[in-house]
Amino acid sequence: MPASSSSAGRPYRSHSQPACIPCRKRKARCKLDETSGEKPCLMCKLHGSDCVFPSSANEVGGGGGGGKSPAPKRQRLRQAAKGSESGSVGDVGSPDPSLAQETPFTDSVATLPGAAAREETHVIGPVQSPDAQFIADYLSADPGSGPRARHMIVAQQEQYQPGRSVLFHSIRKYPMGYTESGTAGSSSCEVIGKLVEPIKDELIDVYVCLPRRRILGGWGANNSRGRYFRKVHQCFPLLDERAFKAQYKAEKNKISPTLLSSLYAHTIVYWRHTRRRGQYCPDLRYIWRQNSHSLYSDLHMTPSVSTISSLLLNISGRPLTSMIGNGVLLSSAISLAHSFGLNRNCLGWDISPGEKCLRTRLWWSIVIHDKWSSLTYGTPPHLRTTAHDVPEPSLAHFFEPNEELYNADAASVFVAFATLAQVLDVYLDHIYDLRRDTNDRCEDVSVDIQNRLAQWEDSLPAHLRASIIRGVNLDAPGSSNLRLSYLYIRLLAQKLGIDDSERHARQAPEPAAATQRKICARQAAQDIVHFVQELRDAALRDFWLSFNAFVLSSTVAFLLRSALEAAAVAVGGRQRAAGQQPARDRSLRLAGDMVRALRAHQERANWDLGSICIAQYADVVERLMTPDVEASEVIPELPQSVFSEFAEIDMMFPSLWDMFNGS
Structure with a gap:
């Protein structure tokens, strides 16, 4: 019988019901959950490893009567290594190009299914990119090189410059020995989900107005609650709103739990002004603590572009409770942004217009957080103007020309706030310059700031x-x-x-x-x-x-x-x-x-x-x-x-x- 439906009372060293591959390597007893009888087994759940049973072709027993020996060890190891192979130069963007066309940059709101969901893209730095490009071109011309020859130069060929073109390679999405299920971050997200369960849809409505409207106890078109629809996202757009709405309506369970918990925590401070009399309001500080736990786990286990949005929602959330914690999260967001190439100009890339706009908005959102956190927390800024070539803030670069979901006034405010951060950067460069002569007059800097x-x-x-x-x-x-x-x-x-x-x-x-x-x-x-x-x-x-x-x-x-x-x-x-x-x-x-x-x-x-x-x-x-x-x-x-x-x-x-x- 299949291993997934085996009885919880599986006999030890049973050949008719073989143990999973990790338990075989550990030489441990493989025992399934007594309540459900489904994988993962108890040992894999304890270790947080991927519980994989031998394939049906190699299983013993069933209807044949005669036993077949398991696959040789070298073959099993070769099959296991095939799934964990890393370092190959791979495509950038969504794992499935067809899905990327329908919902641009879906990774910002969801983890796509399929084998590619176990991989993540990482930028190749300017030190290795010329060598990687040369080797990838050579391997791509050899038909026998296999999948390791896959490569993607995101910049157009006529724009190729050695050391400056943007290349990505595929890496493991999870650390060795870990799986997506059973992590501490997912449990924290479940706690937040239970706390806000009565008001989940209302919180999402406050952040981004869903296509469907509901009447909830006096909530109507003439109610003041309507003024708060999409307030947060309009003012600081960290998501692809169209993709998020489609994913939330069709497959909400595919959205990143950490992103959802960050949205809930960030939006409660605005939702509580419009809640009905006597309506339940969860403890906001406790939710923020749980959200921080899930973020740290997400950073270690499955960092992605959606993690950057979650981090920024946490850093800018209210009320403020931790300066040092926000500094750590901001540093992580900046590191991830560089890893995913958000600091590079993507206008010439072979990606959808929605993804281009989202990447540009995310980068300038990080710039805003970096400059203002530097001013308020008393720490030097992380970003340098010479380390990115992202287009200047503008409505054309932030939103699609036919975009109908955004508010023009709110979008103009966001663009103005991004350009104001550049003015603030002049002040930060001056006060954090420890090598300047203290006898130099500051009047020139003051005049420069006023002119800007x-x-x-x-x-x-x-x-x-x-x-x-x-x-x-x-x-x-x-x-x-x-x-x-x-x-x-x-x-x-x-x-x-x-x-x-x-x-x-x-x-x-x-x-x-x-x-x-x-x-x-x-x-x-x-x-x-x-x-x-x-x-x-x-x-x-x-x-x-x-x-x-x-x-x-x-x-x-x-x-x-x-x-x-x-x-x-x-x-x-x-x-x-x-x-x-x-x-x-x-x-x-x-x-x-x-x-x-x-x-x-x-x-x-x-x-x-x-x-x-x-x-x-x-x-x-x-x-x-x-x-x-x-x-x-x-x-x-x-x-x-x-x-x-x-x-x-x-x-x-x-x-x-x-x-x-x-x-």
Whole structure:
């Protein structure tokens, strides 16, 4: 009888019911599950190995009566090695070209069936690519070379350049001795699936609007819930929406469980604003922890392009709970992106237009996360502009010409956010340059950033320019998030001027110029405070990247720095206290307005982006604004450059991250 249907009470060393190949190699007893009697056997399940039984041609017994000896050991090993062969140069993209034509870049949302599903493509680096190309061309001309001669130069032949053409080779998808089933990541995904089971379809509807609509207890066309359809994906498109919808509707079980769990966790923070009264809402922090477990397992077991989307969803998820963990996940996403060739221009590749757009969007999404995480976490950026040739951000490169699924306003916001990251990169290159002369003036960099920011403003579409620059009619999805980021880069450019003037104050004092720079910087911070104060419920429930939580805390830190410096100058007697008191009061008042506005948003709309700022600086602001506290009690006398040494980090107080211990 077939091994898959053998009885659980299989006799030891039975020839009629042979053991699986791994148990034979281990010389262990092969026993199937007593409840189901189906493979994998208990030993293979324990070891996490692939439970493979001998083929029917080599099985003994059945209807013949006479026993046939098993296949020779060399033949069995040769058959096993054929499935685990790695290193051959192979095709790029989807394993099945016919499937790739119907659902472009399906690997971003699913694992395709078939033998090729056990393999993954990996880019060949510029060191080996000339040799690999030469050998592959030679083998392809030899009809007897077999499947090892398969190769793919993704770039067109007329664009071939030694060391720069993009080649891929096939590698094992799973580590040796592991299978897809029974991993720790899949169990974490199952836990998340059970927790969100009553609201699964609603969460997916919030992320991408499914073709089918359902009426759920007051959920209708006129209900406010309709405004949140496809909100997250429109603002930050990390998936091929058409392929995801088709796969979710036809074969949902083929979608990556880690990707689905990341979507659930990422979307709950938006869904909870629209849930019905008394409707169950799962514990979001617990879901994020389970999702992180599944991600780490996925990185080790089956990393793919869909893993990159899952990582970015986790990193940008709210509320923020782990700086170090996000840094590790971002590094993994960047490493995978380079491994899959996302840093290369794919416009000339022989792949579908949908896959080209998705690869370009994914790369610039990684760039956005890299630059803003570098700014907020205080770590140097990973990516260099000279290490990629991906086309510049534009609607033509991000979306297909006949694409009807995306919102034009939201797409324009995403393009603008990607180009704004390039402006931020100029600031990051300056502050993380440890080899620059500290005596060099920062004024040139500050002017360069302001000029680039002005060019960025001119490049905005007409319907978006007034919203982002003046803050009026912030109706486009994600526009509030973009305006806050824009205002903060304006503040960063002004802060460079302050640091530069303080550093050179002893050599060539310019009190008027220094005062002017401080006033401009305080006005930039004031614009951020006023913007936060004017946020309404619709904007608070809109799309926000978690990085902007640091924008709020950094703005308050700068205002406190300005107030404390003014107090130190007054106490030190270097200038009349009456001249410094208004500046100190204005800065403290702005800091207090920010904290009060964040508390109001937190209480009214459960807006979590202000939690970090409140935890860090609420008590400090309250103490400084107490009339009984003199400036000398708070800060006796500070050197003039005490804050300029770490102006780019703005971490002034200890134990800022105690609120995240144990999470």
